[in-house]
Amino acid sequence: MKRGFGSDNHAGVHPRILQSILDANTEHAPAYGTDEWTERAVGEFKNQFGKDAHVFFVFNGTAANVTALRAMARPWQSVFCSDVAHINVDECGSPEFLSGCKLLPLPSHNGKLSVEELEKAFIRRGDQHFSQTQVLSLTQPTELGTTYSLDELKALIAWAKSKKLLVHIDGARLSNAALYLKKTLKEITTDLGVDVVSFGGTKNGLMMGEAVVILNKDLAQDFKYIRKQSAQLPSKTRFIACQFEAYFKDGLWQQIAEHSHQMALYLYEQCKGLAGVTVREVPQSNAVFATIPSHWVKPLREHYFFYVWDENTFECRWMTSWDTQKSDIDGFVALLKEQRL
CATH class of the missing domain: 3.40.640.10 (Type I PLP-dependent aspartate aminotransferase-like (Major domain))
Known part of the structure; x- marks a missing residue:
């Protein structure tokens, strides 16, 4: 996976x-x-x-x-x-x-x-x-x-x-x-x-x-x-x-927190201007909250799993972690760009 x-x-x-x-x-x-x-x-x-x-x-x-x-x-x-x-x-x-x-x-x-x-x-x-x-x-x-x-x-x-x-x-x-x-x-x-x-x-x-x-x-x-x-x-x-x-x-705890936050910021920056994606705000931890069209969820999750936070609005939660890499985010963003409104 x-x-x-x-x-x-x-x-x-x-x-x-x-x-x-x-x-x-x-x-x-x-x-x-x-x-x-x-x-x-x-x-x-x-x-x-x-x-x-x-x-x-x-x-x-x-x-x-x-x-x-x-x-x-x-x-x-x-x-x-x-x-x-x-x-x-x-x-x-x-x-x-x-x-x-x-x-x-x-x-x-x-x-x-x-x-x-x-x-x-x-x-x-x-x-x-x-x-x-x-x-x-x-x-x-x-x-x-x-x-x-x-x-x-x-x-x-x-x-x-x-x-x-x-x-x-x-x-x-x-x-x-x-x-x-x-x-x-x-x-x-x-x-x-x-x-x-x-x-x-x-x-x-x-x-x-x-x-x-x-x-x-x-x-x-x-x-x-x-x-x-x-x-x-x-x-x-x-x-x-x-x-x-x-x-x-x-200081490993600080290194882990710093990396996961930087990855969340990178994900935010890559997603915030995309058509069909509405990002809540600049991450203050290791979470990005973004609303996407409902029909995007299934094809995206076939490649990169995430949770739908609000089933009514289809606001989603995208979490980063100690092992998240920019290549993971780049691949996910590329898929986002392929979706149609």
């Missing part, structure tokens, strides 16, 4: 990360996160997020989000999120089913929440008939590929703190946001008062594995029990941890 634009999940494992798995596959090692690879990987996370970060490895992104919300909210409480948030649209109801708390999706603009919408929805405090909001969950970058600016994050988090809410970041592609904003991971999370981050690995060159990074020590105390009860404690933790160690070593 050709390299397509379906998702950064579709890409293979980065060679340096794959090598880390081979290197960790030596003789025996203690299980359940008591090994040397986990210790080193946790150290790398502390370098990125601050010395007080608590790190827990899980198998996948949905698990990272669900266990994070289980730690942050009780069953009678609720979570503000955007209407297009992954936890609301793409996790089959698992946040509500497994955590017991209620999601309150709010209208977003280009995937982003606003203080104005949050303020309107923050109602009926103390009313025993109404679920009590406890968490603000932000996706960074958003599901529409946009990135909250530092000022936007500050405003949203300050509002949440003024209401005594906890703040969760769904950061499946947080590295891309840090690259775009030219900030460290700490500057866009810990320094702003974020409580918990679901940090992505699978979309960033790992074979599998995500990390729940808890920045609020009060929430970390019992998290190991939540993770175990949620069936997310890896026995051979070293094979997840070693990947993150390699991911952070020598």
Whole structure:
């Protein structure tokens, strides 16, 4: 299969990360996160997020989000999120089913929440008939590929703190946001008062594995029990941890984010003037959103797979990844040019 634009999940494992798995596959090692690879990987996370970060490895992104919300909210409480948030649209109801708390999706603009919408929805405090909001969950970058600016994050988090809410970041592609904003991971999370981050690995060159990074020590105390009860404690933790160690070593995470963003920019530039193609905006992460005629979808996907984001408008999402090459984009654009309106 050709390299397509379906998702950064579709890409293979980065060679340096794959090598880390081979290197960790030596003789025996203690299980359940008591090994040397986990210790080193946790150290790398502390370098990125601050010395007080608590790190827990899980198998996948949905698990990272669900266990994070289980730690942050009780069953009678609720979570503000955007209407297009992954936890609301793409996790089959698992946040509500497994955590017991209620999601309150709010209208977003280009995937982003606003203080104005949050303020309107923050109602009926103390009313025993109404679920009590406890968490603000932000996706960074958003599901529409946009990135909250530092000022936007500050405003949203300050509002949440003024209401005594906890703040969760769904950061499946947080590295891309840090690259775009030219900030460290700490500057866009810990320094702003974020409580918990679901940090992505699978979309960033790992074979599998995500990390729940808890920045609020009060929430970390019992998290190991939540993770175990949620069936997310890896026995051979070293094979997840070693990947993150390699991911952070020598700035590989930044190289991957930079390359995928540059490829998205190249795809945008090559497509933005084509007849029949309407591109949403300049990429702020590794996603290009473009609307095309519906009858183009099938012939294009026979060669380069991608997802239709909106079945009504036929806006499509084209994702780039660590292994996307300009030749992939050139081939795709050549096919676009062959289509007829």
